[in-house]
Amino acid sequence: MKNEKTDLKVPEHVGIIMDGNGRWAKKRGLPRPIGHTYGAQTFRNITRYISKQGVKFLTLYAFSTENWKRPLEEVNAIMKIFRQYLVDALTDFRDDDIKVVFIGDKSAFDPKLRELIDETERISEKRQGMQLNIAMNYGGRDEILYAVKKLCKRVKGNGLSPDDITGQNIADELYTAGQPDPDLIIRTGGEHRLSNFMLFQAAYSEFYSTDVLWPDFKPEDFDKAVLEFNKRSRRFGGV
């Protein structure tokens, strides 16, 4: 799809690895959790902006399966921000018609948080605008592992033959089943790695890294990424 104003191609699915909250706080002599509070604000503003650009799916990487390794104090602070965010999200994004879905292993969260997650999904379920996937306790390897287990169960239970398993069968068992693969993956904070984000789906995603730290990420920074995306030649292995 094209943006009529800019005449640029709009990626259908964008993934963002929201990195750099801790460094943002440290630069200001503040404790790391404050960086996450400001990061949550960027999360809201950028989501609204992106939904207005014609993007159909946005996946935001908020907490990885490896992030539990952090000091308990920081993990607790992130969960608290997340909880507050969910309370706001019950009404947030309504005007923008954004559908909210959580991807990741929800079983690690306490029952109250899980209830809130379910309610947020339920409330926004019928919305017709952009779909926002919030990746929380998400790991690409974990996701593939779950898919493999589900396929094994099908092999055992209903006669699916191992020889008949296709790549599509795997894709259909991922959290993102039915969604297009991300066209563009943006990472803030300057690192050039996926850190376990969408390992299966990212096979042909265009990767864009910026030194801007997540709390400083602005709509103009997103526009820059889209401009760069438009300069890429996507060949998918062809010529």
Ligand code: IPE
């Ligand atoms: C990203 O920011 C947020 C999470 C991973 C939860 P970081 O907290 O990783 O910030 P840096 O990379 O340490 O600056």
Ligand code: IPE
């Ligand atoms: C990636 O950031 C995870 C999220 C943004 C949620 P990390 O800060 O955890 O990644 P590494 O440790 O630098 O690879």
Ligand code: MG
């Ligand atoms: Mg980081």
